Amino acid sequence: MSGFFIDRVKSIKYAVKGFFLLLTTENSIITQTTIALVFTGMGLYFKIDRVDWALQFLAIGLVLSIESLNTAIEKVCDFVHPDYHQKIGFIKDIASGAVTFAVLTALAIALLIYAPYFLG
Numbered sequence: 001m002s003g004f005f006i007d008r009v010k011s012i013k014y015a016v017k018g019f020f021l022l023l024t025t026e027n028s029i030i031t032q033t034t035i036a037l038v039f040t041g042m043g044l045y046f047k048i049d050r051v052d053w054a055l056q057f058l059a060i061g062l063v064l065s066i067e068s069l070n071t072a073i074e075k076v077c078d079f080v081h082p083d084y085h086q087k088i089g090f091i092k093d094i095a096s097g098a099v100t101f102a103v104l105t106a107l108a109i110a111l112l113i114y115a116p117y118f119l120g
């Protein structure tokens with residue numbers, strides 16, 4: 001039983017390590033995090049309500065999570081096949097496509113939250 005808890009604590013340790021690796025080494029994650037901070041600033045500036053904060057955090061989490069998985073897929077691709085291959089290109093393209101789904105969702109949420117402040 002105690003082995004189970006030690007394994008869980010180790011998993012959390014590796015997950016936190018991965019979290020900081022993404023934030024400190026991956027340009028795409030650093031860029032998305034910067035955008036997330038800008039939107040957090042906008043939320044504070046416009047004093048958005050509790051539901052809008054929840055939707056905004058959900059959108060930020062969605063984009064960062066999918067972007068992180070896309071980064072992991074790119075790393076696996078580069079590791080298993082460093083040279084050019086049509087299938088690697090296809091795999092990387094559809095992994096990026098997943099990020100596009102998340103970003104479009106986040107853009108829709110951002111428009112719903114902030115358009116009224118800009119359009120009056």
Ligand SMILES: Nc1ncnc2c1ncn2[C@@H]1O[C@H](COP(=O)(O)OP(=O)(O)OP(=O)(O)O)[C@@H](O)[C@H]1O
Binds near residue numbers: 089092
């Ligand atoms: N080994 C490869 N074989 C075929 N096409 C590739 C290969 N590597 C990259 N590509 C093509 O180049 C595109 C960009 O790949 P890349 O790995 O540079 O990702 P990226 O989107 O620039 O991500 P990042 O900026 O996070 O590195 C892929 O979507 C794919 O179309």
